[in-house]
Amino acid sequence: MDGMSASAAGAEIRSDIPSVDVENVSVRFGAIKALSEVSFTVEPGTIHAIIGPNGAGKSTMFNVLSGVYKAAEGQVRFGDSRLDQMRPYQIAGIGVARAFQNIALSGGQTVAENLMLGRHHLTKAGFIAAGLRLPRATREGKIHGERVAEIAEFLELGDKLHTPVGVLSYGDQKRVEVARALCTEPRLLLLDEPVAGMNAEETDRMAEAILEIRSALGISVVLVEHDMGMVMSLADRVTVLDFGRRIADGTPAEVQVHPEVIRAYLGSGDEINPAEAAEAAATGHHSSETPGTHS
Amino acid sequence: MSEATATPRGSTRIGAPAGGRSAAPRRSFLRPLILVVLLVVLLALPIYVEEFWLRTGFAVFGAIVGAIGLNLLVGTTGQLSLAHAFFLACGAVTYVFVSGDSGGIGLADLSGLGLPPLVGMIAGVLVAGLAGLLFSPIAARLRGIYLGVASLGLVFIGQHVLNSWTSVTGGFNGRSAPEFSLFGFTFGNRDPELFVVGVPFREAERLWYLGLVLAFLAYLFARNLLRSRPGRALQTLRDSEVAASVMGVNVQRYKARVFLVSSMYAGLSGVMYALSIGSIAPESFGLELSILFLAMIVLGGLGSVGGAAAGAVFVSALPLVFQRYADVVPFVGGAGEGGLAPGEAARYFFGLAIILVVMFEPAGLAGFAGRFRRKGRDPGGGRPTSSSSAATDSSTTSVPSDRPAQGSTS
Structure with a gap:
């Protein structure tokens, strides 16, 4: 933010x-x-x-x-x-954020999910809040999801947010790496x-x-x-x-x-x-x- | 340069969420509908089917809870555990001890607290969780197969304790499990008598609903978990521990937590197992049970909550069904007859199924379901494959012109 x-x-x-x-x-x-x-x-x-x-x-x-x-x-x-x-x-x-040389993304997850990992240290929802879907966890996910979409847009990944990373081209995956690092602010x-x-x-x-x-x-x-x-x-x-x-x-x-x-x-x-x-x-x-x- | 970049970034603020929303409805319509239909069918089932199916159903619900818990650990996080049977035993024994009555039946002098069964159930979950918590420092430091080997030790410790701590576990012969009740409503055959649209609701019918509720809650909790912050951390941890830690995930803490959650699931599953059989015995909680749970999640699909449930249905119901229909199923004979014993036949079947799954569909039953969905959608909407190819097309062709256009709008 x-x-x-x-x-x-x-x-x-x-x-x-x-x-x-x-x-x-x-x-x-x-x-x-x-x-x-x-x-x-x-x-x-x-x-x-x-x-x-x-x-x-x-x-x-x-x-x-x-x-x-x-x-x-x-x-x-x-x-x-x-x-x-x-x-x-x-x-x-x-x-301190790092983008890896040999892509270290989760291929089965979507671009948005991979990027949301970058928000990990900025968010708080734990096992109980997430599992019970407490309002604060949902709200937190929504707010940070918007910021993630913004960063994806910045790296020209906006239209691929819901695509599994594994099917993206090599160049796109590299950009997701950089985007994920950026998502940690x-x-x-x-x-x-x-x-x-x-x-x-x-x-x-x-x-x-x-x-x-x-x-x-x-x-x-x-x-x-x-x-x-x-x-x-x-x-x-x-x-x-x-x-x-x-x-x-x-x-x-x-x-x-x-x-x-x-x-x-x-x-x-x-x-x-x-x-x-x-x-x-x-x-x-x-x-x-x-x-x-x-x- | 800096001014030019500031404007498109400003404009993406407005543009981005809309783009996100347009792609989201893809999965948010059909799946809940299927889930609701399935729930209605499951709710209505006790009115139509006979007792055997309802009893099998409750055993299956118990297995589903346990399989979902193990899948969180093995499928989602990539940590192998062979100790699942141990944690089931923790839950089952605690329930029987806390809610059972003291008394000297037969040879053993049994002790029990005689507390309400709900307290026993919660205690079962908590004690299994405590056992998981005690083991979690080890779970946090080991990875994959190494944890599997280390956790093996728990099964043998569990066997020893079950056999020797007679006053609590009933020893070698085991001990019967108290009937479940909830605020005075017993899940037994009477007290109170209950009829729904003319059908008597006895123990089997009542337990069916109890199992359904517990399994459904277990399913929802795990699914919510996987779709949010902790779930993403666990999945990344499975794919690359270094990446997860560099992105801010405390790897050891998450490994410990998921082990704890998984053992609590196992504890609940153990309580349900005790209720389903009506008693507990050491031989039920051996290594074989752990292996059966692993078979469930491999068949169902590693990492998929629905898959774990499907695998649990398959693995836990098949021996019972074979037993029931021994005279109809080829090669299977009943007790004392020729042919394979039902349990054995079921095991051959799992073995074959696991080989087929590993060879042809490593994502298990969940993978099959996914394939089916994609096929069903393709001719109509043509969503995933064509949309992703269209997306790559647009990125290669329209990007150079994209930026100035965005900049000029603001």
Whole structure:
């Protein structure tokens, strides 16, 4: 509800959106260090991309941000909250939402039902109230159903509200993922490869939607993405991971010409003309099928 | 950009609910009608059918309650439980103990509280719930098949307690269940004598109505639950625990809660079972009963409340019907005759049915019903398939022009 009122104000930065401070986070799986001492800051209201070759630790970072993995060392702060000490559902409760890369929707349920799950932490009806259909449970469902329909409309899913998710196209399902995350009225939105596997047109629509979400709601967006073109055009800031370490952090323009980044993406920077390499990295030709050492 | 986006969002406020409403009536007309017709038939049945069917009916209603409860846990949440028989036993024993009288019948010295049967029934539900609550910390931490194995232990504990705690359970020989009564109205053969349109309403007729009411309430509660916030959380939890927790669902708490609710359903089912048989005995609450309940929900359709009810009708009524019509049904003989015993024949039948269901219609009887509905609707309205294809068509073609149009209206 409060998200909507902010939309009128446009792209102004909302005062209730704190920065995300990731400090020296390390994650280990047995002997393997998936992340080692990674730090970065997501400024309020920005689109922050995390990129890197396969296995760089991007998804691990996301799992730390959403509480699915525990960091062995380091801190993740979101305003006054320590995300690294909270359970996933508690993190959702303070306004951190996540859209999954490999779609994690309930295929047998309709779009509306999937989206209503996003309202879980905003609603209260328990087993008894729901089972007995107490008036407050019914009223609550109706009010939140309207908001869900609104968000579905925003992501062009309005006409599919009562369609089972399982029969939707891949691109539509990806949009339902994003819509479900939005339904939690987040202050921080985590998007895990929102355009992976999409065609050019769907990718453009998604990119447009992400920009609209940021400008209309004023929330921070953290994005893991392989599509370099999209990252470079959307992101305000980019953190580059490789082998679980942060190798670069800066604006898209800075990161693009960073020698470590070029090396990570092209295998070795020595024999290659840096300008060419940077361009290759920017257009994303080599990003998805990273050649050389890391794949 | 920001101004342009603000306007369509404003306009969707008005547009969205209308779109939602237009699609909603799809399921809100035919189903309640069928339900009402079914209820009227069930209400009128005692006037026309003989006692055997009414007694079978009450047993079936009891099974329906239990199957709906198990389906909430197994079908909806994806948590396997083999302990359902244990929770039925909790309900049944509590009812018999709380409402039964003390006395030394035969070898055993029985104790009982002699409280009104309604109190006994409620206590049965609560004690089963308490047992479920005590086990729920384990249920909350285990997933799927692991919970199934852990819950197996409860069945054996239950068997031991039933056999050895003689003063309460009656021990190996069991103990008879007190007649049900409600505020002085007994569900027995007389006291008061009752006639409805010339038909004497005796124990079987009265219990039929009791069962119908309880099963219907159990059905409504579960259906409401599944269609609302907790139900959605449970279904997502089944499909992906990580997704559920990231969306704000306290996974452990929900697993514990649904286990509690399921055990309370089992408790009520156990009370009805005791009333239906008229007595309780340890051998009734063995592992086989748990398996039968699993058969009910697999046949009926995992996750579907109506399916669980249908599966319960099928599984619990079939042996009784075979027994009754042993001379008519091929290969089945009565006691002491050649051929299969009715119970055995019914088991072969379930086995075959389960194999067929798993192979051809994993959604069970509920899936068959769904297919039938879709077929019936297609030629006339052509709703689900064609509407969804039309929807995808419109999204691919009209979307680019959609936005400016919306923006310009406001």
